[in-house]
Structures are given as C-alpha cells and as structure tokens.
Amino acid sequence: MLTKERNNGEPQAWAAFEVEALPHADRLFRLAMWLERNRAAAEDLVQETLMQALQSFDRYTPGTNCRAWLVTILHHVRSNRRRASGRLGLVPDVDDRIASTTAFVPPIPEQLTDEDLLTALRAIPDHYQQVIVLCDVEEMTYKEISQALGIPVGTVMSRLHRGRTLLRAQLGAGEQQRGRSHHGMP
C-alpha cells in the first residue's frame, strides 16, 4: 500500500481529516447512540456523518470547533433520514409559553447515580433532551446548537430552560419513588 505522502490533494485532505475529525468519532458515537438507541443505527449514522464530513472537509475552517461542525452534520444526516422515512415529527413551538408558566423548580437530589440521571433525561421529550445533551455534554455554545438543530438561539435558550426544569422534576420524582420503596411504601 502506498503512503500518505503521495502528491495529490486527496491524501493531504485525508491526513488533515484524520487529525482533526476522526478523534471525535468516539464522542459522536455516544451522541448517535443516545439519539438512535440502537447500536447498528448509531454506527451507521456516525459513518455516514464522517463520510459527508470528509466530502465537505474543504468547508471546515481549521481552528474552529470541529466537533460542533461534525455534530451539525450528524443532525442534518439524521434529519434527512427521518424525513425520508416519514418519521420527522413536528415539535410544537410552545417552548416560550411553557417556560414562562413553569414556576416550581424542585431541588436537585444530593445522591444521584449515572443511571438515575440518564433515566430521568430519557423521560423528558426528545427536543429538550437534544439541547441539554448538546449544551451540557457536548459543551456547544447556543449559536452552535442553533446551527446544528436549525432553530433560533432564542428557542435553544427556552428549550434549555424548560428541559432542565423538566429534568429536575424527573430527578425529584425518581428520588421520591426511591424514598417510598426504601421505606416500604407502595
């Protein structure tokens, strides 16, 4: 086999892609797995994302957040697939209204296991999960999340606010259930 130092542009682009993008495959997979809930589908999604990223790697600006760029592609690939299969549901645009009507924010339980957290996150609607994961786990900025999901920054902020409130409510409910079962209550 021949080495990358060969002269045309393709191996050079690959070398840059290998350094900049491929190290994010691990994190991309976690996100894909969270979204797809199926290992084969997640692997397929990550592979398709990386293929598309390589094809348009000339549009990536070196020095910017490569992972956010890849996450944006991943969401586009997933949206296109879901649209093609007729599974893309419309999210009602009621985030602002709900956010402004949510008054009570339960305290976050002191003792939380990873399972408690992930179960609670799973229990809230998908569009809230997405922004929480992109913000808190992927550490993307509001602007990056807005670009990745194709929604305004204001909607990102309201979904985050509402999503976190719902997450806390779920965690609180889980804590109550654990407390009941701990004390032998039904």
Add this chain to the structure above:
Amino acid sequence: MECRDVRELTDSFLSEQLLVETTHDILRHLAQCPSCRAEIESRRRLRTALRGAFERSPELRATPEFLESVGRRVRDHQSSRSLRAARWSFRPLMAIAASLLLVSAVAFGGREWLGASLLHAALGDHQNCAIRFRLKEKPISLEEAALRFDPAYRSLIAVAPSPARLSGGELTVLERHSCVYDRRRFAHIVLRYRGSLVSVLVTPDRFARVPSELAVEGDRVSSFRAGRFAAFVVSSASDAEMREIAAAVAGPLKNALAGA
C-alpha cells in the same frame, strides 16, 4: 441584580454565554447571596454529573472494533467515489490501451500482442496502485514476493536510481513492493520526481516485444529488457524528463537483475 434575575440567567451563566458585564453583576450578587450560590452550585453539579454519566455509560460506548474500522471505511468510500468520478477521464486511456492490444495483435502477431498486454497492465498498475491506491489484491513486500514467487524480486529491494539527482531535481524512492494488476505480478518501485509520481514496474518475461517509448493519454511509458524481465517506467513527466528518469533507472535495474 435580584435573585429572580440571577435564576433566569443561570443557564446562560453556566454556559458562559453572557456578556462580561452581566457575568460580573451575577458574580457580585453571588458573593452576598448564599441561596443563589447554592442553586448555581447545584446546577453546575448536575451538568458535570450528566457529562460524566454519558462518558461512563457502557451502553453509549463505541466498540473498539468500530472505532478502529470506521476511519478505514470512510476512506475506502471516499476513494471509490474518486475512482468513479475519475472513471470517465480514465476510460479513454483504457480504450486506447485496449485498441493498442487489438491493433498489435492483428498487425504484429504474438510477441507484439503480449507486449501490448504487458504495457496495458503496467499502465493500469501505475494508475490503480501508485495514483489511486485501488488494487483488488493487497501489495506484498518484495521479500515475501521473492519467497513465494521469484527469488529475483529480492534483487530489487535495495536498487536505487543512479544518478539520483537529475537536471530537474532529486529522483526519490517513496516505496517498493510487489503488486498484481490484470493478473500480472510486478515488482513496483514508486518514485517522486518534481512532484510527480513515477512507477518502475518489473515483471518476468522473455517473449514480449514492447515499444521502447510510448505516450498514452497523459502518461508516458519507457520500457526495456533487464535479463529475463521486462521493465516499464510510467509517469506523466515530459519526454525529456522520462528519458532522463529511464536512463537513471535502467542501469541499476539491469545490473541488479543481470544474474537473476
């Protein structure tokens, strides 16, 4: 700034999305408000815990096999796309080579026909191995080829162009191996000259008659005999450069294969 304002801005504060002035206002408030401090700390803890839960979850973890292979599969896919895109530009080359075969067979008989067949294989090997990395069969080392097919391949392990410095610059060896194209096994030495790839392809043959110089599409081929072998130099270099390259390669090759 009041507690209510701070609570409304907590998400943005934790995400570091606020203006510097607003961040300072919140920090000033937190310095004197234990309740908001506790709330901010609680939310920060939740974020950190969530990130940790994602990282530790075995269900969300990619398998080592997937991580190891995904890069290769992405690259293979890209190469096949490039190959498909290049097929139209490569097709005339193949058509000309095929025509050469036919014309040679009709006009000159068996030896010429075989020469044209070898030439076609050498051009194809240069295009598909050196340029596009697309061969059906994985190349092997010359040492392995010597053990499995012909001890003479071992003679080419150290052969180098002489002189290595030509009028336009250095003629550098990039790689050497044995590969197969169109069922013909070659010793393949890949060199670089003035930014272009040069293939030196050597294959056992006593019979074929090949033209010493030929231009097919963008590639030029020089061929010569070295003992019981036919050798081809293939590159997109100019005629003058090709003559220089072939001269630098032919001597050492003939010496190396003289007794083989």
